[in-house]
Amino acid sequence: MSEPGSSIPPDTKTRWPLASVFCIVTLAWFALSWPWLSGVLTIPWDAKAHFHPQLQFLASSWHKGLSPFWTPYVFSGSPQVADPQSLIFSPPFALIAALNPTPDFRWSDGAVLATLLAGALSFVVLFRDRDWHPAGAVVAALAFAFGAAAAWRIQHVGQVMSLGYFAITLVLIARALERGSLAYGFAAGIVAGFMVLGRDQVALIGVYVLAGLVIAAIAMARRPWQALRTSLPPLLAGTLGAVLVATVPILLTAFLAQESNRPEIDLIGAGKGSLHPAALLTGLFANLYGAAGPLENFWGAPSPAWEARFGSVDLFLARNMSQLYLGFLPMLLILTVGVVRGALLRREIIALSAAALIVLIYALGRYTPGFRLLFELPGVNFYRRPADALFILGALLALLGGYLTHLVMTDTAPRAKPWQRTVEAGLLLGALALALWLAWTVGRLSVAALPLVTALLCAMLAVGALVAARGLSLQGSAVAAAIVLGATLTIDLSVNNGPSESTALPSQTYDVLRADSRNETIALLKRETARTAGPDRRDRIELAGIDFHWPNASLVHELDNTLGYNPLRLGLYSKATGAEDHVALPDQRKFSALMPGYRSLLADMLGLRFIATGVPVERIDPSLKPGDLVQIARTKDAYVYENPRALPRVLLVRQAQKVDFDAILASGRWPEGFDPRTTVLLDHDLPPLPAGPAQAGSVRLLDYGTTQVALAVDAPQGGIVVLNDVWHHWWQVEINGKPAELLRANVLFRAVQVPPGRSTVTFVFRPFQGLFEDLGKRLRVGRDGGAG
Structure with a gap:
């Protein structure tokens, strides 16, 4: 980031070939993205198992005129509006949902890839603003979009989106400071706001890096105080933009987090997600450890093969979380021209170099003493994987690699002294020797051989392309030089960072997540829930232990599911039912004291009627006895069972009992003799109901939406209506259009006391009003506490 107020007016750089470089980068992006854009392959794992169902729910809700703020289709009901991964506040996905009621995989994959393209083109603009060489811009753009975590962890959609916003914000804030522009400052704040809305670790690190670069730009200015004064208006405009975008969604999430299952992460727990130092070799040798698959080939830390030779490293990282490869060319220049010859210490780039070093220290986690200090920064203890910093580190290294390419192309790179050439050769040969030694020691030379040979070929290609491009550049053919390096990097990245088991699987793998899927199990569950539906009944299903991508299929097919896939859930629900993040494997279906198995009163109260499991249900719940569940089908995917004891969704009762929830x-023990069909348990006393001879009443579902449930009640003597949907205090209830008291009933559910006669009861989810009331309570408590 340049000194505030130091920008050269754009009209003095008219010869910089912006359109040509945009075309080069876009064509390379299209070539590298084609496996996904074609629809043959799709971004797998979390991108499908978690995020695509969220997009489908968002799209179908909007096109049916329903609110997406609450979903009844996972965890028996969940506040989507406060979930940072619901995509409601993500502009690309919200636009897709608005345009298409049934977006297929290419839409969701395209949004992710397009965000990376936007970030890549932003880097091109950054290079143009500094009048750095076009070839450097191409190198930085492609290394950013298809290098390191951006390539290897593209399935982590939220983090990839935050990375794209980070790149765009960096360019906008640089322009805001250099030109003293309120408009650019406000725009930077808007984009930064959307980055922060990711509410993930990439966004947090991005915020710290951007803040550090701004501080460095001001501190390093020739007149720091003047630079500060010049910077304040655009920075204030940016703050305003970020506040307008991010405040309400973040507050919603903050209040949800207080009552969720997500604890803070301690230093030891976070350290288990550290980047192992041996992973740094992947900066030169992509796929050295066999991370591209198959899984049994993977031998890097923390694989069984690694630990069998070197002992337990006590790390919790997937095989694709330790990949740093950006292309051989940028990494070669960083090691040689940048580190050994000292070009990364030049004034115009040293702030980025320092940021990259600090982020690397953060990523290495417990392997450096610096992580303990960085862990004290606000917000860090909410995240469990320092290795997530590879997203931002990749972006910073891409910029540094592009800058060093600029120096080479303009013949301004420092000349290597003899000792420096020796050190450079020693570093490269030492890295190769270390890689060979590790592979030999672990017994995986056969796996490492192909990546190492590929790296050597890419090294020769990169050096040859660099020499050719430099010659073209010095002859005045800057665009030709950019084409040569762009083509070279495209080949390199397609070979080394291209589709793998971690990043691309056949689209057919996820057929069950298509809105028009004809999956046998889903079709059966839809038929059965339609068959058993009644005026008072809306039965739930459970999908357990079938496959990784199944738990959130209920969001796509609008089936009320007791489970789902989400790292953030209502803490009350998790405690009551034992529901955890995921239930891909049979042993991931945990039960609780209150719901010790499928034969339990809470399962019946939830209306859990149909259970589909990937293995015989007795392997998931060994406490089941013959006859507890009835097997009704065996499909290609699952065993399907029926629970004949499932209760209706709505009940009208006349008795209430105060208890300690x-x-x-x-304890997991209900009061002696408790029958939810006649009695409701409450946490406080109610006014007595009118006395008199018992008269039959009824309650039925009039309308069941996402954020509104209407009931028709006929209660000759009054009573209490129990809706067996998850209670949350942002829900409100009305009787004949007038507000009434929302009751928390039977530990987990909603209820309301109704007067004698006929009435219409409407439960409405109002999160913004609920948030406003929560803030008011918090302010009153703070004021009263301060006064005391």
């Missing part, structure tokens, strides 16, 4: 949750 926390005690029931802890």
Whole structure:
């Protein structure tokens, strides 16, 4: 980031070939993205198992005129509006949802890839603003979009989106400071706001890096105080933009987090997600450890093969989380021209170099003493994987590699002294020797051989292309030089960072997540829930232990599911039912004291009627006895069972009993003789109901939407209507259009006391009003506490 107020007016750089470089980068992006854009392959794992169902729910809700702020289709009901991964506040996905009621995989994959393209083109603009060489811009752009975590962890959609916003924000804030522009400052704030809305570790690190670069730009200016004064207006405009975009969604998430399952992460727990130092070799040798698959080939830390030779490293990282490869060319220049010859210490780039070093220290986590200090920064203890910093580190290294390419192309790179050439050769040969030694020691030379040979070929290609491009550049053919390096990097990245088991699987693998899927199990569950539906009944299903991508299929097919896939859930629900993040494997279906198995009163109260499991259900719940569940089908994917004891969704009762909900949750014991069909358990007393001879009443579902449930009640003597949907205090209830008291019933559910006669009861989810009231309570508590 240049000194505030130091920008050269754009009209003095008219010869910089912006359109040509945009075309080169876009064509390379299209070539590298084609495996996904073609629809043959799709971004797998979390991109499908978690995020695509969220997009489908968002799209179908909007096109049906329903609110996406609450979903009944996972965890028996969940506040989507406060979930940072619901995509509601993600502009690309919200636009797709608005345009298409049934977006297929190419739409969701395209949004991710397009965000990376936007970030790549932003880097091109950054290079143009500094009048750095076009070939450097191409190198930086492609290394950013298809290098390191951006390539190897593209399935982590939220983090990839945050990375794209980071790149765009960096360019906008640089322009804001250099030109003293309120408009650019406000735009930077808007984009930064959307980055922060990712509410992930990439966004957090991005915010710290951007703040550090701004501080460095001001501190390094020739007149720091003047630079500060010049910078304040655009920075304030940016703050305003970020506040307008991010405040309400972040507050919603903050209040949800207080009552969720997500604890803070301690230093030891976070350290288990550290980048192992041996992973740094992947900066030169892509796929050295066999991360591209198959899984049994992977031998890097923390694989069984690695630990069998070197002992336990006590790390919790997937095989694709330790990949740093950006292309051989940028990494070669960083090591030689940048580090050994000292070009990264030049004034115009040293702030980026320092940022990259600090982010690397963060990524290495417990392997450096610096992580303990960085862990004290606000927000860091909410995240468990320092290795996530490879997203931002990749972006910074891409910029540095592009800058060093600029120096080479303009013949301004420092000349190597004899000792420096020796050190450079020693570093490269030492890295190769270390890689060979590790592979030999672990017994995986056969796996490492192909990546090492590929690296050597790419090294020769990169050096040859660099020499050719430099010659073209010095002859005045800057665009030709950019084409040569762009083509070279495209080949390199397609070979080394191209589709793998971590980043691309056949689209057919995820057929069950298509809105028009004819999957046998889903079709059966739809038929059965339609068959058993009644005026008072809306039965739930459970998908357990079938496959990784199944738990959120209910969001796509609008089936009320007791489970799902989400790292963020209501803590009350998790404690009551045992529901965890995921239930891909049979042993991931945990039960609780209050719901010790499928034969339990809570399962019946949830209306859990149909259970589809990937293995015989007794392997998931060994406590089941013959006859507890009835097997009704065996499909290609699952065993399907029926629970004949499932209760209706709505009940009208006349008796109420005050109890201690926390005690029931802890002990798992309901009061003696409790029958939810006649009695409701509450946490406080109610006014007595009118006395008189018992008269039959009824309650039925009038309308069941996402954020509104309407009931028709006929209660001759009054009573209490129990809706067996998850309770949350942002829900409100009305009787004949007038507000009434929302009751928390039977530990987990919603209820309301109704007067004698006929009435219409409407439960409405109002999160923004609920948030406003929560803030008011918090302010009153703070004021009263301060006064005391």
